[in-house]
Amino acid sequence: MAYILEFTDLFGGEANYGWLHRLTIEGEANISRRTLIRNAKRAFGIAARHYVYVDGGDFIELRFSGVAVVLMITWDYADDPEISWQ
Numbered sequence: 001m002a003y004i005l006e007f008t009d010l011f012g013g014e015a016n017y018g019w020l021h022r023l024t025i026e027g028e029a030n031i032s033r034r035t036l037i038r039n040a041k042r043a044f045g046i047a048a049r050h051y052v053y054v055d056g057g058d059f060i061e062l063r064f065s066g067v068a069v070v071l072m073i074t075w076d077y078a079d080d081p082e083i084s085w086q
Helices: 033-044
Strands: 002-009 015-024 050-055 059-064 069-076
Touching: 002 033, 015 050, 015 069, 033 050, 033 059, 033 069
Parallel strands: none
Antiparallel strands: 002 015, 002 069, 050 059, 059 069
């Protein structure tokens, strides 16, 4: 399973995309949320603790204290043979 990571700035509390760093990481389909967050933060070199955690089922959003940035983790189902898009 692939996971798409987007790390960008905030403006007015919303993702601004004034700058954007995007990565894709691989992981188990049944990976725990905690491990996925740890791997995503490590991929961008983020050591700060997050203070807002939003779990939307197939996405996770993390915000950090003292900086106007957001880290979004989205499940990428494009190559999943279990899901039919037709």
